[in-house]
Amino acid sequence: MKQGSLFYDPSSERMDIRFGLESYYGGLHCGTGMDVLINGKWVPTRIELGEDWYLVGIKTDNISGLVVRL
Template identity: 60%
Template sequence: MKEDLNLNKKMGALVYDAAIDRMDIRYGLNRFHGGLHCGEQLEVLVNGRWLPTRIEKGKDWYLVGIKTESLIGLLVRI
């Protein structure tokens, strides 16, 4: 039943949108989430598993509990 809930989530890759100074999710060539806000919850694919997290901004954007050099290109779903 838990997997059924995930069917409604959209999957894409994290990108940085300099025009709005926010991380965004790219779903296709011309489809974007519209900018992520601090505290927004999402899941990130790490070693074949979807891990729940949230996005925050300090000096740079980061995912709480996820250690990575860069967020760009990470597969996420929301």
């Protein structure tokens, strides 16, 4: 599994994952599954788009910067 940080890419209008300085996932799509690090524990989730991007079952106002793994 690869670990990185979520961020919004305005050029693709999608959330993406940055794995390193020049290493990216390439744009996430609705339903993409991943684990997110919450309080030191990996929690399984998937990304969806409503009024904004969100992670199913993860309560936060902003998902940018969260540590995830695929």
